Amino acid sequence: MSRLAEVSCLGSVAEISRAAATPEIGMLLDTADRVLRDTASRRRFRLSRGDVDAARKNGIWAALSGLGLTGACAPTRVGGVDLGMSAGILLAEVLGRNLAPEPFVACGFFPSVFLGLVEHPVADQILADAVQGATMPVMAVDESDPAHAIAEISQRDGHLILAGIRRYVHGAAWATHFIVSARMSGEPCAAIVPAGAEGLRLDILELADGSFRGDIEFDGVELDAAAIIATGVRCAEMLACATDWTNVALSAELFGVQTALFGMTLDYLKTRSQFDRLIGSFQVLQHRAVDLYCAKEITRYVIAEAIEEMGAISSPSARARIASRCKARAADSTLRAGREAVQMHGAMGFSDESDVGLYLKRALVLSAWLGGADHHRRRWAWLDPPVLG
Amino acid sequence: MDWNALDDEEFRREVRSFIEANLPNRLRNHPHRIPRWEETKDWYLTLAQKGWLAPNWPREYGGMGLGPAKLLIFTAEVERAGIPRLYDMGLFMLGPILIRNGTEEQKKTYLPKILSGEHRWSQGYSEPNAGSDLASLRTRAEIVDAGFIVNGHKTWSTFLDDATHMFLLARTQSTGRKQEGISFLLVDLATPGVRRRLIRTLAGQEELGEVFFDDVFVPADCLVGELHRGWHIAKDLLEFERFNNGSPKQGLAALRLLADFAEQTGLSHDPWFMERFTRLRLDLEDQMAAYRYFAARLKAGQRIGPDISLLKIWSTETFQKISNLFIEVSGERGVEAERGQGSSIGALRAFYNSRPATIYGGSSQIQRNIIAKNILGLPQ
16 A cells, blocks of 8 residues: 555555455555556646646556556456456545546446446447447436436437437546436436537536536437437436445545545644644644544545445445445545645645645545535435434 | 354344343433432342343353453443443443452452442542543552551542442552552442542532542552552553443434424424434434444454544534534423423433533543544654
């Protein structure tokens, strides 16, 4: 593990997760961590801000993909290693801690989980290519904004025509294909649409942390019947399931970000001197640091438990509750760690030069994606959790 | 009977059905944090007769000899039944200390009398000028021919109302580090020179008290462990105590009362209230994840470290937040004084009972100091 993880107060989810105990997963995590450190991922993140091509064209993604990142959670029938969702979630933690600019959750995890569930020949082919690094399918399935979340597939002259809008597409700049959720004859469905399809307009937007997402408009995109890889209630269930798993992966990436933020803050408290004393000797700052530590540890236990329970249960609502609880806690505690890191670093924390800001902005973006703390607390309550105890 | 040989679920059923069949109804969800000995005595003796009074003690001393996993199940079932605290200082504090540090003679003399209820123990650690800074304690035990002469003043002792004995920390040497030179003594409260006074608490109960020692003779065989090494004996148990304090039991009980109140008054349909309620429910759910994490560490035979302090902070502060919200939303109803069991909605009781939680067993601020120093390694 990284230098950070060697210090006892900066322990990882992987360390306490039984799922990570297999040597294969442990080796994969170590390798990913080493590659990211060797390639100075934090510096690369800084340099790639606002530059769509910087991270896309430097070959690091291909290297990570070659090491097995893209195939980690994919089933063996498509050439994946099938290490389970836990492997992907723990990889997300490694990427978060190292502030990697590579969009692993968007391009390596989310589509892999969904396509793996679908079990459709076209889906399998796309996923098999993705595992090889030949394609980059990306999910365009956010329907959280009802005013703009319309996408319909209709029949015209014997062809299928996709029209509508999909926004908040993370990883869009990397996509070779989009997996689009839509309605067809009033039923939910999912279709694979090549990124270069005629009538598809992709609008790339820069986010707070300098990464990008896409908003897509489909203006009468013509599809083959084979492009429809899932339909009906089953399609909606698989999308919900993949989204829940992805929220746990985002929680782990957030936790990685939080670990780094906490580590930087602790270092600063131990080295910055004012009033002829190290500022970390002031009790008021010590107690603030302890509060961050407590919130961080609770988050770690919640994520580790979520990984275990999500794999063991079959009830969709129980799974949704675990995912929402996990994301709410991770988004809350990570943003708090970020705000406090800025405060405790003083003016330095407000400078662009300090990496604190990079991590805080990353936390802002990861929290908002697929719903932040408020959204997930609301969803958890709405899912009517059973009485405690 | 080797309880550890039973399957977990089988054991759980066994404990549950025994409690169901034998627990007197008046003890369920008792209004007081710690009822008097007269009220809990028959249940104490029922457990003793069954051999279930000391689940944590080895069987050779009359305990159940439960391993960590079974002990957690046992505790969970006791909490589930809403049983108030028994006179348990002997069972959970002194018993383990004697088993670990006592002489054979001390074990033979004291352990059976804890189980029979003949000896009821209280703890003498705090003093008027030694609270959070416990090592500054000034109660002296002067070494004389056949034992010690104790002079001093102990306070904030629970169970003092019906206690017969007190285990205490007293200074036997005043040189060197202040944690050294402290000894662990057993004192019969009927000894001449002992005077006690009960202290009424914020909650209106006389569950605390203070004890004055005026030239009290304590025989030499009442010293536990090595002379001058009492601090280390006492400290050994603190981490386990913090795990127990991290149990979600108190927060859960308060949350259930609040949920009932919200259901009855229609508050549960008020989004303004539900947002706050949901936050606290999640804080409690996540505390349970932390509790299970530390429980698993115990089960695996690992030592609990100083990070257990985070569980105590989180659990007691969550309990307080729940009771604060309860008092706030229950308005006039919430501030009615309790007139007897079941007469009130319980907001006031939760509010009172949650106050000492962040003070006893090392205050929240002391727990933060422990983490800052021992885990975060912050400069002192």
